Amino acid sequence: MKKKILSAIMSVALIATTLVGCGSGDSASASSASGDAGSGKLIKVGIINNDPNESGYRTANDADLKKTFTKENGYDAQFAYSLKNDEQIQSAQKYITDGVDYLLLSAADTVGWDTVLKDAQNAGIKVILFDRTIDADPSLYEASIVSDMNKEGDTAVAWLASQGLSEYNIIHIQGVMGTAAQRGRSGALDTKVAAEASWNIVTQQTAEWNAENAQAIVQSVIDAGTPFNVIYAENDDMAKGAVAALDKAGKSHGVGKDVIVMGFDCNKWALEELLAQNWNYDGQCNPFQSSYIDEIIKKLEKGETIAEKTIIMDEKGFDASTITQDDVNNYGI
């Protein structure tokens, strides 16, 4: 019995300390906000994002937002991070209570946002979605800035077609099945392969964005002795894994070599591989939404209306034969 009581006290203490930990963190950020509010005309924005450690994409996305929404640019920004929808919703409620002017949201999950966004609307807070859309009535938000994964796939496939190979024998390494990026990037290639007689899929398998799995998939094709000349990997990590298998087997890859290597996401190290001509193509998944958001906020402040709610960002595809060091610096994430 004694032990039970002791453990109960311990667990309460544990929970209390974690709560206090969170609480103190929150109050710290709140106090900094109130300090800034004193300086006057700053536009108050509450930004809810996913955890920057999630991926290189997210890290770049967060850094980009932090660079734009500064006091120098006329903003008083607060940031909240979570990969969980309920925590994000809590942050949103806190921002509504704080009375921010704009709520910028990259939602962890597509559902569950109606109530809180209605609260925001009633409080006169304008909501802008970035990176991810949600299942809610479009009247609840001002704009949604997203990547078009289908277009990313189309751009990549069009580039591949422009290489003019007499025969395309493609190893297609897919991401986690069912994700927006996987469906968009796979869809374009599937359509092209179905339409062209000279385009063949040697193997099509999911490596779940994972380099080691991609290496194993390519290795199994090499072991089977099936000829191939294109690797279409749906992200950079998987392309890197595929290249590791090629290196191991002594197959040459890159510009003017036996195997064309294609990746996505434009990680800095991947673009460096392009610059060194070890890879051939890298498709961008643009994490730099802040300039678009900035533009929209400026328009709304002037009282203009946003014509098109869904804004699709420009996304590039880099060719190893034309990429420059500047591209690596500017677009690498």
Place this chain on the structure above:
Amino acid sequence: MQKRKISIKNLASKQIIIPLAALLLLVIFNLINDYTFFSIEWGQNAAGGSILTGSIISILDEASELAILAIGMTLVTAASGGQDISVGAGIAITGSATLKIIFNPNFGEGTAVILAILMAVLAGVICGAFNGVLVSAFKIPPMVATLILFTAGRSIGSWILGGGNDNATNGIFLKIGQYIPGIPIPTTILVTAVVIILFALIFKFTNLKLYMQAVGINSQSSRLNGLNPTMIKFLSFVILGICVGICGVLNTSRIGTINHSSCAKDIEMDAILAVALGGNALSGGKFSVTGAILGAYIIQFLQKTLYKIQVPASALYAFKAVVVIVLVIFSAPVVRESISRNWKKLTSKKSSKEVA
């Protein structure tokens, strides 16, 4: 007396017979499907050295991390009666520790590799010790205790590396993930072989195995017999930590970079599966490391077979699950005992008939 000895020997060998049968099944399937699966040929790597190539070599190569983890996981399972689910996140940590040293331009290539290996093992030991203290001293169930690192480990890894992800250019380091010039098989296979031999020697010349089994079967009575169960359980986690450290080096040397969110993904589940496939009871006690290692290679063999027969990506895990369910059911100690009991009945009937 003589007869009893034989039956005990039979029982002991039974544990290994299930994974062996599973392996045989996969081998037969592949022989029928395409016998060239087993061909091993001479090829050339990028450096121009001659190397052995073939699916079997690839399986041995790609299962390296899993085989090493399976050893540590078996010990943890045996001593603590639970599993460590943080090994994947642990590899993100130890891999980051490795690359942190490799990316440091102040070290020469050779020094960097030695330091990186030491650093990775140290990081692994720290992770293992953390889990070990929670489990052995605070008596938290292993699954719950290791949930902490499972959740936080990948972020810790990303914090260690400080976002400075890059491509490793250290030639010696990359040879760990590829080939040492003049040796025709992948270095990872050699590393795994060395680790397995080391553990075999430890089990042969120390009482570690006996102690772990005793603690796993009944920690109270092992304490009364003069063992220190807290220490033994802690030790099992530290040993797994060392394994995680080695895996971190192997894993990062293959690709030369790390993605914290996806590296060694779900490897903890495969490692636990390897332990189960080896016929080990997941509730602890008696164990067979050989079975678990075999289990690891079976999992990779299965993966390779699924790639080979080009199972559609969306159905990959369903296929794997079906095979795994069958294998696990047959290797479960309960089923095994009942099979061997029925088998004995059958054979004894036969012999009694013969006598009659």
